[in-house]
Each structure stands twice: as C-alpha cells, then as structure tokens.
Amino acid sequence: MHGNEVLGRVLMLHLIDDLVRGFRNNETESVQLLTNTRIHILPTMNPDGFDESDTDCQYSTGRFNHNGIDLNRNFPDAFAGLRRKQQINEEEREAEVRAVIGWLKTESFVLSANLHGGALVASYPYDNSNGGSENVGGASISPDDDVFIHLAKTYSxxxxxxxxxxxxxxxxxxxxxxxxGYEWYPLIGGMQDYNYVWSQCLELTLEVSCxxxxxxxxxxxxxxxxxxxxxxxxxxxxLGVKGRVFDGSGVPVQNAVVEVKGRENMCPFRTDRHGEYYRLLLPGSYSFTVTYPGHEVLTETLTIPYGPDQYSAMKHDFLLRQITTTTTRSPANVTVASTTLSCNESFEVESAGVGTRSTWVGVGVGLGLVAAALQSLID
Known part of the structure; x- marks a missing residue:
C-alpha cells in the first residue's frame, strides 16, 4: 500500500514459498492450513510507489502512488461522513483502491492483515471516530474489540x-x-476500517519493521x-462459528442478517450468496438473532469452543420459519452520524468462493500490500 515500506512484499513472497514447500513436504502445519483455509495474497498494492522509493529507513519517498495519493487515506470512511465528501462516486477513487474494493465484493473474506513498516506493532480498529459512544478513554472501540485484541496479541x-x-x-x-488505531493516531479513509465495517472482514494493520x-x-x-x-x-x-441460513423452504438465503447480542455492528453481518455466514468470536456463550424478510425472527444461544486448534470454527446452521404476516423486519441501511452507509452493497455481487471469509496477510502502512485472505471452508 505504501510503496516505500517494502518488508511486507518480501514476507508475503516468503510466506507463499513456505506454505507450498511445507505442503509438498507433508508438514502438518502447512497441510492443515492449506487444506482447511482459502488464502489470498496480494504482495504489492502500490507498485508505482515501490518503483519511486529510495532505501531510506524513515523518509516517505514512494509512500504515495503515481498520482501522489496515499492509498490508505482513499477508502470510504464510516466516520468521516460529508466532512470529507466520502459519498463520492467509486470511479473517483484511485484505481488501486477500486481494485481492492472490487475484490472484497467478489470474495467472502473473514480475516485480513494490512502490512506496513516504520514501527513494530499490531494495530486494530477503529482508526477513526465520531467522538461518540465508540470513543472510550482515547481509543475508538469496535463491537468486536475483544476479538481484535486477541488477534493483535496473537501476532505480537x-x-x-x-x-x-x-x-x-x-x-x-x-x-x-x-x-x-485511533488511540495511536486518528486515520481517515483507511482500508482497515473499510474492510471491517463494509466487508465483514476483521483486519489488522501490522507494522512489521522499524x-x-x-x-x-x-x-x-x-x-x-x-x-x-x-x-x-x-x-x-x-475462530468462532460459521454455517448457513436456510429459509422456510430449506433454501440457503443471501443477505440474511446474523447479529450477535451486544455486538451491534454499523453494517450488520449478512450471509453471502451461498447463504453462508461467519463470525469470529472468542470461546463463550452468545445469543444470535437471525432476520430475513418474510420469516420469523430467530433467536438462538450458542456455546462456542476454540476452533483454531482444530482448524475449523464451530459449524451451525440456522433454519428459519416462514410467516404470512405483512410486517417484517427489513435490515436495510444503517445511519451513522450524517452518513448513510450502504451496508448491503458488498454482497450484491456474486462471490467466487465457497468458504469462509478471507484473512489478508497484507502489506499496508509502509509496505506493498500483501493480502493473505483466509477462508475457513464450510465443508
């Protein structure tokens, strides 16, 4: 993403080599990961910046793309609203950003990492804030703060x-x-918050080298x-739970809202075109509410174990019952401050993957973006 922060490019290429070699040599870790996980890797998001960069440890030559734009300030921002004219047309964004947004619409990504350089820290959402209820003690706290802290500590x-x-x-x-992220310094238009809010993909920003x-x-x-x-x-x-949502006829449905009590996301998490949902959650008991037009609201409590050791999240399907009344709960748009978020946009496009949402192991704040999108397979 930042062309002069180059370690991420190298790490991602080594990661590809390590996984492939391990799989060929029948090493347990590589075999388990590649058998049960879809991994997408983007070694560089800003080749122009990389070409223009110098070898200085701190200076910013090469940070921007050829148009002089910081790509990690060019994504739509859920908190910025009309103050920065975030409701601009998609074609007005940089080509690299449009490409990533398009990618997020065609895959059901679950977990990702955006690699950077210039510091040594794992940073987690939110990067921005409205100064509202999410602002706690100088930090901007997301509904999945406990999961993000766990993910950051896992890397660190x-x-x-x-x-x-x-x-x-x-x-x-x-x-x-x-x-x-916000407690470190506020950042408007970053990919980390965009992936989480609009694409249901929990992302960290990994600063991997001083x-x-x-x-x-x-x-x-x-x-x-x-x-x-x-x-x-x-x-x-x-981590957590995954599965499908079926309508009253036993057909998997797209855009069913799957909410967890106490975790009211700006854009409610929805099923993809395969009727699949994914929620990264720490072990414990959680109350789920599933909503789909023309069907009764379903509430179930699930006790979730720790899945990573088994390379599979808990599997649970939700079976809905059709109703004949005309009043249904229709989860459409969610309003935050002065900005109306188009929350269901990401799943209007057909998804190429039948599996979990992806984890990016990516390069962000100062490296080429390496996105290792991970998807834990349903079957």
Missing amino acids: SNHATMHLGDRCKDSRPFLNGITN CKFPPVSQLPALWTENRKSLLAYIQQVH
Whole structure:
C-alpha cells in the first residue's frame, strides 16, 4: 500500500514459498492450513510507489502512488461522513483502491492483515471516530474489540520482539506490542476500517519493521522473526462459528442478517450468496438473532469452543420459519452520524468462493500490500 515500506512484499513472497514447500513436504502445519483455509495474497498494492522509493529507513519517498495519493487515506470512511465528501462516486477513487474494493465484493473474506513498516506493532480498529459512544478513554472501540485484541496479541506474542513493545527508538512504546488505531493516531479513509465495517472482514494493520526499507542483509532474519506470527494469525480465521441460513423452504438465503447480542455492528453481518455466514468470536456463550424478510425472527444461544486448534470454527446452521404476516423486519441501511452507509452493497455481487471469509496477510502502512485472505471452508 505504501510503496516505500517494502518488508511486507518480501514476507508475503516468503510466506507463499513456505506454505507450498511445507505442503509438498507433508508438514502438518502447512497441510492443515492449506487444506482447511482459502488464502489470498496480494504482495504489492502500490507498485508505482515501490518503483519511486529510495532505501531510506524513515523518509516517505514512494509512500504515495503515481498520482501522489496515499492509498490508505482513499477508502470510504464510516466516520468521516460529508466532512470529507466520502459519498463520492467509486470511479473517483484511485484505481488501486477500486481494485481492492472490487475484490472484497467478489470474495467472502473473514480475516485480513494490512502490512506496513516504520514501527513494530499490531494495530486494530477503529482508526477513526465520531467522538461518540465508540470513543472510550482515547481509543475508538469496535463491537468486536475483544476479538481484535486477541488477534493483535496473537501476532505480537508470536513475533520475536514485537511483544516487547519498545523496539523502535523513533516510536512510542506499545504495551504488549499492540495498539488501538485511533488511540495511536486518528486515520481517515483507511482500508482497515473499510474492510471491517463494509466487508465483514476483521483486519489488522501490522507494522512489521522499524526501518521502512531494511537492507537486504537483514531480510532472512526479519522473515524468521515474522514467520511464526503470520502462520498463527492465519490460523485465527477458524475462530468462532460459521454455517448457513436456510429459509422456510430449506433454501440457503443471501443477505440474511446474523447479529450477535451486544455486538451491534454499523453494517450488520449478512450471509453471502451461498447463504453462508461467519463470525469470529472468542470461546463463550452468545445469543444470535437471525432476520430475513418474510420469516420469523430467530433467536438462538450458542456455546462456542476454540476452533483454531482444530482448524475449523464451530459449524451451525440456522433454519428459519416462514410467516404470512405483512410486517417484517427489513435490515436495510444503517445511519451513522450524517452518513448513510450502504451496508448491503458488498454482497450484491456474486462471490467466487465457497468458504469462509478471507484473512489478508497484507502489506499496508509502509509496505506493498500483501493480502493473505483466509477462508475457513464450510465443508
């Protein structure tokens, strides 16, 4: 995403090689991940910036694309509203951003990571805030804050030094090597919040190196430092519960709303065109409400175990009952501040994948974007 933050490109290429070699050699970890997970990797989102970048550790030459735009400030922002004219036409956004948005509409991504450089920390949503109820103690807290903290700690704790929180001399210390994005610094138009709010894909921003353009001699050691973290993070796509929603005739339905009590997302999580839903949740008991036009509202309580060790989230299907009354709950648009979010837009396009939403292991704040989209298969 930021062309001068280059370690992410290298890590993603090494990740591809590591997974393929491991699979060919019948190594358990690689076989389990590739058998049960759909992984999508985008090694670079900003090739123009990479071509223009220099090898300086901190300077920003190459951060922007050829048009001089910071791609991590160019996505629609749920909090910005009309203040930054976020309701602009999609074609007015940068081509790289349009490509990622289009990709998110064709795959059911569940988990992702956007790789950057210049710091050593795992940052999680939200990156922006309205100063409303989400703003707590200087942080901007999402409904899935507990899951995001778990994901960030998974990466940090498996990293050789990130968990220490103070490895970069030019950066502030981070407790446990993680931070809420907004608490670090507000960011408008970032991909992390966009993926979470509009695409139901829980994403972290991973700052993976103090130096944005590390010397070639350091790359093998930097891969070693990040390898365990990347694999452990990918495995977390198997948290929580997944399944399908069936209508009264036993047909899987698209755009059924699947909500978890106490987690009122700006854009309610919906089923994809295969009738599939995915919710990354920590182990525990949760009350689910499923809503679909022409059907009774269904409420069920599920007790969810820890799935990553088994490389599969808990599987549970919801079976709806048809009603004849004319009054139905229609989950349409959700209004936040002055902005109306088009929440169902992402699932109007046919999805190419039959599986879990994806995890990106991506490159973001300072590297080429590497998106490793992970999808835990339903079957």
